[in-house]
Amino acid sequence: MKNQYDHPKIQKLSRNGIYGILTSRVYIGIREIKTTEGTEEVPGAWQAIITDKTFEQVREVLSGNGPGPRSPRHNYIFSGLIRCARCDKKLQGKSGTGRSGQVRYYYAHPGRCAEGGLHSIEAEDAHELVDEWLARLAIDKEYFNELLEVGREGLGKQLRALKSRLKQLDHEEAALRKRLHDATTQSLSMPGSATEALREKEADKLLEQLRENEQQTEQLRSQAENLSTLLATGDPAIFRSYCDRIKDFIKLSARKKCRKVFDLLQTLTLGEEGLNVELVHADGRSFTKGGLVLVSDRITLPGVLLLKSRVFLRKLYQDEGLSTNAIARRIGVGQSTVSDAIQRHGLAKAPEDHAKRPQQVPYGYDFKSGKLVQSRSEQQIIRMVRQLRAAGMTLRDIAAHLNRKLISTKRGGVWNATTVRRILRRSHSSSL
């Protein structure tokens, strides 16, 4: 059968294929001859390309791998790490049998994404894309430095924010000390008075506040110090440290990568058109607790991978009404590849659908197969808006509430009083 995806990088080696390569003595210069007694080993007429020691090490690793090569076990390297860029839910490692009968492994969104994020990505695709990106970082110094520059700018901002917070804490501390001083001297000057117990209570409270202030100051100060050290480190040194860790990681077996991935990748999210990745800082995890990231990037998904997603294609083709040609240009693939994908996902539509599509689909509805159908998620929001209104909230407050919940308008914008009023009016007239 012809490979479904004619992209050279996506042709896969099977698990058994890799096992065969890893256990073949051909690579240590040995020829195996099948005889009636079994297999006889003779020196090959070629040079070994790996050493005996490496071969033995690989064998050891394989024997410790547990289930044999026929087992359907799969190493979901990004399990527990990869999330949806839209709603931040963790994507789960899953497997399933495709139409061709081949087992596929992928990371999938639990349920449907309420924010319309991508549903899934094949595990191998994700692994390969990240590995390629990492490999590029480790050899392409110029590219790395570009990312570093952006990161430095972001961290510089964070450092300034930290310093101004520290200053504020300093002022607060001085004020607390003064109040504490006043409270204690006054109670000393009036021993035995009725207010003494009260003052002591106040002093205790002030002491407690001072301790909290000190703790926070200490924490932020060490964070600021770390950050200053980090920002003062020269680019070449930073590049080297990342480079070493990346190279170590890439060499690992998939099984080991599962465990080590958290030491290298801080976040990995599947977005609309790419994987967003943030690296853990070379000095270890302490930095990353405060969300300080020096190196981050978006790995653009190749067009052929995007086309595997029905959700993505439906959005461009049906919701946005783009032509196959426009989609092909946008994601950099051939027009026939797009048409094939549309057929494969069952998204082909009758040509007159296009003409019938109303200029503006009202909130609460989707335009599907030539007609308006209720959108469940949007109808839910309309109900919520009506309830809030019935509870006496102002249009402005409702709009602010929606924006806080990161719910976007039909056109993907933010809410204001007018847009809220519009859906209230419409839902009112349609319910009559």
Ligand SMILES: [Zn+2]
């Ligand atoms: Zn999501």
